[in-house]
Amino acid sequence: MRVRGLGAAAVAVGVVTAVAFVLPSTATAQPTIQLPAAAPAPGWAPAGSAELHPGVQTVTTGGGACTSNFVFTSGDRTFIGQAAHCAGTGQATETNGCDSSTMPVGTAVTVQGDRGYTTSGTLVYSSWVTMQQRGEADPNTCAYNDLGLVELDRDAVAHLNPSVPFFGGPTGLSDAGLPAGALTYSYGNSPLRQGVAALSPKAGVSAGDVGGGWGHEVYTISPGVPGDSGSAFLNDSGQAVGLLSTLNLAPLPVSNGVSDLSRELAYANAHGELGTLKLVRGTEPFTATPPGIPLQDIAPPAGPPAGA
Template sequence: MSQLPRRLARRIAGICAAAGLSAVAVLTVPGGTALAQPGPAPIGPGVQIVTPLGDGAELCTANFLFTGAGGQDGHRDGDGAEHQSSPAGKLYLGTAAHCTGTAESTGSVDGCVEPVMPEGTEVGITGRDGRTYSGTVAYNSWAAMQARGETDRAACGYNDFALIELSPEAAAVADPTVPGFGGPVALDTDGTRNGETVYSHQPNQLAATPDKQGISLGRPEGPRTHVVVTAPPGVPGDSGSGYLDSEGKAFGVLSSLLLPTAANGVADIAQALDYAAEYGRIGKVDLVPGTAPFAPDTLRMTELPAGPQLPAQPLPDLTPAPLR
């Protein structure tokens, strides 16, 4: 039997203890009147991504759907060249780059040196209909940074983003809407502000709290990462989850725990997509907006962190720790 479940359980318990929280009994509060909603599509934000790793697997979470950026006919090829034929219609699921680390991983968050599986690696996607679908790593920021010999320390530490190309079977049952919240309405390109309320759908580990609201402390570490506090924080297995700002715009992907606090490091998606367009073989890609309006007030969510759950400001020196 794989050692992953026990390792994951210990790591989750440790993170929650550091945050002064229980991994089982976490209070949720209604944000408004719950409305009956149709069930989410089998593939989309929040599904679990399973990367084979030795005799076990690395479990992560998908954030948003992406597709080739608009060219002259509404599509751009993977190499960035515009063309006049019909769009290829490729769909990608976003997740974190560290989700395809190898068994030789040293446990750091330095994407410029950490061993990572090559682009082209096949992964499994656990659909909400109980089926397992397939996908292929089409872009990994860590692989791209290592290929070009990246030396920017901010990029090495915070550029944590990957795109999984969906198989035709998975693409046929995919929907970009974030379950419960609705949206995303667009891509956030100017970052979150200190004190802004943010949201994340994280259904795969702490089942009692899949829909989280939290507070962004902005980007004090630079434009590539946001400091986000939720109660409970994102834990191993939640890696790759997407974050929405107060307007329902997609801004981030869960990447790390920022010690000595219980805040999470959330990689900036706009920055990550710019890097992929400039240095990745995938070319330019766009976020696919959700098909339902952003409506967080219809959900039961975790409580907004307050008091001792929020780190004192100004923040101490933060050290990103991996969620593996």
């Protein structure tokens, strides 16, 4: 059984940590991925004063609260990413995007920025909605494709910077997955952390790719908690590699299920009807050791327990 439950506000921590899911054991042939070039960074708000950036909270009407991941553009339109399941309306056990209940495209999303800044956006793409409309049948795509895009208006974009807090980047988009042992870096912003910023950045180590490359199993010092869903994951070069989708208790205990952004973005470009979506590079350089954060707080864990 697979459980989402990292984003919906109605899901309690005890529920998430009490249920496990089993990963698919078979992989389908990997599709050819055409990666769009990352968009340049024009007149973004300065990183140090921007109220909106990857990692701010999104609250989907009828769905739940999540952490945003990266910034995307298509032409003159600007989007901030979240997990598609943030708009889910069913039980935490509904994780198959091809048949899970969800709010529709067009749903209002509240974006809660820094220093009290709040704006309204619109859910303009959901991998779950798109897969259901298309009748998607590939089991790995259905299980792991978990991307939603929230469009921001011009006034909100003036407050936006595309850099991931603390770590900087993304420096581009990775299509290499996260093989076992690869290091990764993430920024979660669950309300359960009560605004303690030092608890948000964390490093992790991959336990390997799953679902034919559509997903990755990652260990971090502290696993994702409810509200962290959608969090950005970077590789050790600062490239965008995925977003937080689930918390796993089996077969790998307390690991994070990370969906693969390159595949999700390729799917959105092929079927999302938003034009050519491009990941926006951060204005700040990537660093694996952000200043002001104790190294022990972001040191990658040793990995899964022996025999896991």
